[in-house]
Amino acid sequence: MSAPPAPAAPAAPRSPAALFWACTWLALQGFGGVLAVVQQELVERRRWLTREQFLEDWAAAQLLPGPNVVNLSLMIGGRHFGWRGAVAALAGMLLAPLALLLVIAIAFTHVAAHPMAQGALRGMGAVAAGLILGTALRLLAPLRGxxxxxxxxxxxxxxxxxxxxxxxxxxxxxxxxxxxxxxxxxxxxxxxxxxxxx
CATH class of the missing domain: 1.10.12 (Lyase 2-enoyl-coa Hydratase; Chain  A, domain 2)
Structure with missing residues (x-):
C-alpha cells in the first residue's frame, strides 16, 4: 500500500519572471545561513512549499551535486514551469550574487588583513550557525509524521x-x-x- 500523498502547497509562483525575482531576492539574502533564509522565504512567507515538502525537497537537493539552494530552486522552477522555470530560477540564483561577489571580492582585498575585517568574519560565522540551528529546531515538528x-x-x-x-x-x-x-x-x-x- 502506498503512502498518502503530500499535502499540496497553498501557493505557487505566478510566472517564470516572478520566480526569477524571488530567486534573486532569496540569493541576495543567503549569506552564511542559507537554510534558514530559504525555509523562511519559501515556506513561511511565500508558501510555495509546505514544511513536509520542504524537508523532502531539501533532502533531495542535498544529495544532488552542486549548491543545495540552487538545486532546490531548479526543482521548484521545473515543477511549475518546466525548463523555462528551471532556467529562470537558475538565473535568479546566480546573476545578481555573482555580480555582487565580484564587487565584494575586489573591495575585500584592500581590507582583508585588518583585524576588524577578521572579527566581522568570525562574528558572521557564529550568526550563520545560530540561524541553521534555529531552522533545524523549527523543522522538527514535520518529522513527527x-x-x-x-x-x-x-x-x-x-x-x-x-x-x-x-x-x-x-x-x-x-x-x-x-x-x-x-x-x-x-x-x-x-x-x-x-x-x-x-
Missing amino acids: NVLGPKACAALAASTFVAVAWVRLPLAVVLAVTGGLGWGLAARRLRRPGGGRP
Whole structure:
C-alpha cells in the first residue's frame, strides 16, 4: 500500500519572471545561513512549499551535486514551469550574487588583513550557525509524521552528526551509508499494511 500523498502547497509562483525575482531576492539574502533564509522565504512567507515538502525537497537537493539552494530552486522552477522555470530560477540564483561577489571580492582585498575585517568574519560565522540551528529546531515538528518515525529520524541525524563532526568521515561516505539506511528503512515500512505509518 502506498503512502498518502503530500499535502499540496497553498501557493505557487505566478510566472517564470516572478520566480526569477524571488530567486534573486532569496540569493541576495543567503549569506552564511542559507537554510534558514530559504525555509523562511519559501515556506513561511511565500508558501510555495509546505514544511513536509520542504524537508523532502531539501533532502533531495542535498544529495544532488552542486549548491543545495540552487538545486532546490531548479526543482521548484521545473515543477511549475518546466525548463523555462528551471532556467529562470537558475538565473535568479546566480546573476545578481555573482555580480555582487565580484564587487565584494575586489573591495575585500584592500581590507582583508585588518583585524576588524577578521572579527566581522568570525562574528558572521557564529550568526550563520545560530540561524541553521534555529531552522533545524523549527523543522522538527514535520518529522513527527515521517514514515520512519521520530526515533529513527533522530538516530539517523545523530549518527550523521557524530560521523561528520567528531569522527571526521568524508561527507559522501556518511551520506551514502546513512542515506541508504534511511531509504531502506523507509521502503520497508512503506511496504507494510497501513501505508507505512511509524
